[in-house]
Amino acid sequence: MRTMILSWEYPPVMVGGLGRHVHALATSLAAAGHEVTVVSRHTDGAAYDEVVEGVRVVRVPEDPPVFAFDEQTLLAWTMAFNHALARAALRVADETAPDVIHAHDWLVAHAATTLKHQLGVPLVATVHATEAGRHQGWLPGPLNRSIHSIEWWLTYEARRVITCSEYMRWEVTRLFDLPPDKCEPIPNGVDAHAWKPDPAAVAAVRKEYGGPLVLFAGRLVYEKGVHNLLAAVPRLRRRHPGLRVVIAGEGPHLDELKAQAKRLRLGRSVAWPGFLEGEKLATVAAAADCAVVPSIYEPFGMIALEATAAGTPLVVADTGGLREIVTHGITGLRFPAQNPAGLADAVTAILSDEVLARRLVRDARAVLARDYSWTTIADRTAGAYRRAIRDERRLRADQAPLSMTFRDGNLLATADAP
Structure with missing residues (x-):
């Protein structure tokens, strides 16, 4: 064809x-x-x-x-x-x-x-x-x-x-x-083989950032919910001394997010490496102890598959397509969208329980191989x-002639919303 x-x-x-x-x-x-x-x-x-x-x-x-x-x-x-x-x-x-x-x-x-x-x-x-x-x-x-x-x-x-x-x-x-x-x-x-970076490179990233290490990767726009991740960092930092959060991405929300981080006095707790792709993103993902997808609106959440392929446990907002990728407690943990406290609790659960983190990755990778190969x-x-x-x-x-109509108000407001 x-x-x-x-x-x-x-x-x-x-x-x-x-x-x-x-x-x-x-x-x-x-x-x-x-x-x-x-x-x-x-x-x-x-x-x-x-x-x-x-x-x-x-x-x-x-x-x-x-x-x-x-x-x-x-x-x-x-x-x-x-x-x-x-x-x-x-x-x-x-x-x-x-x-x-x-x-x-x-x-x-x-x-x-x-x-x-x-x-x-x-x-x-x-x-x-x-x-x-x-x-x-x-x-x-x-x-x-x-x-x-x-x-x-x-x-x-x-x-x-x-x-x-x-x-x-x-x-x-x-x-x-x-x-x-x-x-x-x-x-x-996802191509799982592309998300298995050089172990020496992964160790170098771990050394650079220290830990525990939490990763967000994506476009910096409002609907990705990065502001909720930043709001959770003070709680996480108190619970996990030395915690670092890597915000890997670019977008129109960047200056506002950096201003929020400054207001919260997050300092070196948050790193801003810019847009990462390919081997660089795979290396940082493999080095992270947890990947967070805090989206408010998320049709799918490709980074969730990529982080899983890299061997990183997932914490995702309970919204949109993320619900279909992550089964709570089996292939990752979910938290209510726009809830920094729930986000912090989910990340803490993974950072505090290595057995849980390993089990989540193992089961998520099995689903990845079965359902998400290219x-x-x-x-x-x-x-x-x-x-x-x-x-x-x-x-x-x-084919019928074109007839376009718009409803007023909230176009997704309905009792049958998933």
């Missing part, structure tokens, strides 16, 4: 978990014998067109005028990027037409829809997160409503919609009025492609 994947991030352009997901999926599909082309954005020093790990990667330079990637010009940046993305993808399709287009999130929706109609092939969309979900069900401003409308349109145009968890399946079908059978959950995966995820995704191709042939002539 020939698939064309559209993504706004792909190595070496990496912003968060989406880029890691697309890279692993693309290479796993190629390893399974599929012909995979990824069309993404260009960055300085990267090749414009190359084959890497069996995947053809076409990187698209920005059109002038060049817009900043920030809130003020986000929609203008997105439209300019999509024009360039669509042109490049059509040139690729002139050489070899794909059987299916796979779009990842709203930032590539316009190009994906153009390709679908121009080439007459089915569109599959993976929704990694939603704008309403990031704001706990609300659309507080015009930009948020615009993004929501593009997400709605992308899922309308897609023949199949993939989500990373059952929770996200509920959220997406609720927000975008999708028939339940159009949407299917396929989780993220070979399995790629096979399930290829199945979604085949169903999209089948449905496209059957339903193309009967």
Whole structure:
């Protein structure tokens, strides 16, 4: 099968978990014998067109005028990027037409829809997160409503919609009025072998930071809940003298988080190494005594799989897709979201009981090997492609005209919320 994947991030352009997901999926599909082309954005020093790990990667330079990637010009940046993305993808399709287009999130929706109609092939969309979900069900401003409308349109145009968890399946079908059978959950995966770093490097990190060592890794935005982890540090420091917390990530919330740490007088208790990836992140994860995922909103939580693969016990907020990854007391510990005291108690339980920590890791790794290998995820995704191709042939002539409606108030407020 020939698939064309559209993504706004792909190595070496990496912003968060989406880029890691697309890279692993693309290479796993190629390893399974599929012909995979990824069309993404260009960055300085990267090749414009190359084959890497069996995947053809076409990187698209920005059109002038060049817009900043920030809130003020986000929609203008997105439209300019999509024009360039669509042109490049059509040139690729002139050489070899794909059987299916796979779009990842709203930032590539316009190009994906153009390709679908121009080439007459089915569109599959993976929704990694939603704008309403990031704001706990609300659309507080015009930009948020615009993004929501593009997400709605992308899922309308897609023949199949993939989500990373059952929770996200509920959220997406609720927000975008999708028939339940159009949407299917396929989780993220992890390459366990990539998360076994050099023991000497792990020992060096342990020596550098001391311990006990607690890790957060992710984008520094409000919904990741890092402020709740910082709020828990004074309690943890009293219980565990010498405790260090590593906040590995970048994002718009960084200055506010550093200001919070200063107000709490956390000093050297918190380290800010910036964005870590690959071997560096694996090494720090393996050195940590505990990995914390304190999210307020979390469609899945890829770092939870990665920390497990590195052999690190998990403490996660009881929210979203994290509930499906972590069974409390078996594959990790959960605490009520936005509860620093509960977070501190869960971390203390792991730091104070080595037998518990080892058992949690052992059982979590067994689940990881069974359910979250990229070979399995790629096979399930290829199945979604085949169903999209089948449905496209059957339903193309009967597609209803577009009719978009928004409810007022909290879009996720309902008695049937999971």
